[in-house]
Amino acid sequence: GLAFAQGKVTLYKTEIDQYWVIIELDKKYQNYPDNLHHVYLRSKTTGKLVPLSSLIEWSQGVGPQDVPHYNQLNSATLSFNLKQGVALGTATDALEKAALDILPSGANGVFQGEAQEFKSALASMAGLLAIAIFLMYVVLGILYESYIHPLTILTTLPVAAFGGLATLLLFRSELSLYAYIGIFMLLGIVSKNGIIMVDFAKQNLEEGGGKVTSFDAIYNACIVRFRPILMTGASTIMGAMPIALGYGADGASRRPLGLIVVGGLMFAQVV
Template identity: 30%
Template sequence: SQIDGVYDIRDDFSIGKSELRVYLNQEKAYQYGLTTFQIAQTLRTAIEGDKATTYREADEAIDVIVKYEEDALTNLAALDNLLIATPTGVIVPLKDVVNIVVEKGYADIHRFDGERAITVYASVDREKTTAFKVNQSLISAFADIESLYPGYQLDFRGVFDEITESFSELWKLFIVGLLLIYVVLGAQFRSFIQPVIILFAVPFGIIGAMVGLLVSNATLSIVAMFGIVALTGIVVNDSIVLIDFINRYRESGYNRWYAILKGGSVRLRPIILTSLTTIFGLIPMAIGLGGKSPIWMPMAYTIIFGLTFATTMTLFVMPALYAITTDLRGLVVKNPEARFQTVSDKDLLGDAIPADD
């Protein structure tokens, strides 16, 4: 069926001249002890001839070719009655072991990655659909083509191939970015666990981004993926600020629960305002003020919804994760609070010793 929005469909397959095609009857050939190679060699020798010997005269060498007379095989009936010798010495006509039919041949044989291929081209009206949706429809329609037609397969290239390759590269960059963020946070907080707490904001942001694409009915395009990668660096900012303030209160001598409550209450307004400024700045792009852009709108939606969800979860989940990891650290480390104990001047300078007069 025709896919709406797809036009100018064409391919590189073209019919050539008529030709004779020889189809081997496997059962009959097996009964006579003949192989495909033997039958093909007999046909080749009959039509093109075969070198029997070389006649030499002085310094000149002349090949002796043995073949049928040119007017002996001028029609299909003569070819059917061509005699072929079996390994047992029995002579049988060629029509007993093969079927020869007249069919149209190929004007050109194209290859892709070393295999025969037919390339189908089409153009897509972007106002009605996208290349990604069209390819998804084709993949669904031809999902069982390899089982129905063994030896045949579909390979999607063009824009769809570029999108697939870009997605794979973006995911690699996404993972590298996460590792770099972890290294920087680990050096900043001098901890292996707290960077993991902060990076929990990333999956929250991705969940929000997917919800944003679903609500806006937008596709997961390359630009939307750019938005998700950018969101990775944005959503961790609120977590960094919150965890840093909790650590500061604990280093000042406050207990864990007071530090968590105080850090959350003090940084509540700055965290919300920081996120709102980014969200309000992207709203014009998302709703299309000054002109809608189907390319950039998905990126705006991914950042807006991702940041909103990640900020909300940061305020509620991060303090809980901080407390949980502290408890788990206590199971491994003998004195998990040693890092946050305050040091008095006496402990730092030692007992005062009066100077000798």
């Protein structure tokens, strides 16, 4: 170590100051690898000097100045910027696919920064969606004091969700974080329509005094509330249409949100 690197062997002190004594090989000898043949190490067992060349082999080549690590493993950092019109989810999916084709076996990669936060949020969305539906059922059950009426309202959700997901598939868009946000919005809008009809039908049953059947009550509710539901649905569709068309800065990322809302509402209105 002292031959090709600085080594502090002792501290020289004077009356006014102190100095480290450093031993190293002359610079003119450090630039020639052949000088390693003249380096000797002392054996701990015999006490004799052993040439370094009898213990190791060396070769001259080009290497990195430093080797970065991540979780105690050698690592390399690759940065990327999104092309205009490309969503973050599309970019991460393309990178994961390219990594499978390029990286050798035993090598893997992880996202950092904004991409990591995006992937983490996307992974938790399915669980949050299930919790949201369960909470909707609980709140509606408390509101109507019934186990059946909340299920009646929630039966409209699969139809709207199917329409939204089918629209995504039709336009070859991805199920991104914005798409999940659109699903949450869609569930709230469609369940509101179901609440209006069930509430009106329940009111008809109470006013009928037993003379009105459940079928007549819900049929009358559909007839009376059809126009308000249609108008609110149409206004929501028109409001979400610019998002579905991808207008504005970063419109490609938000487009799945608009497609989910527009497609789900249109399909639910028709059904």
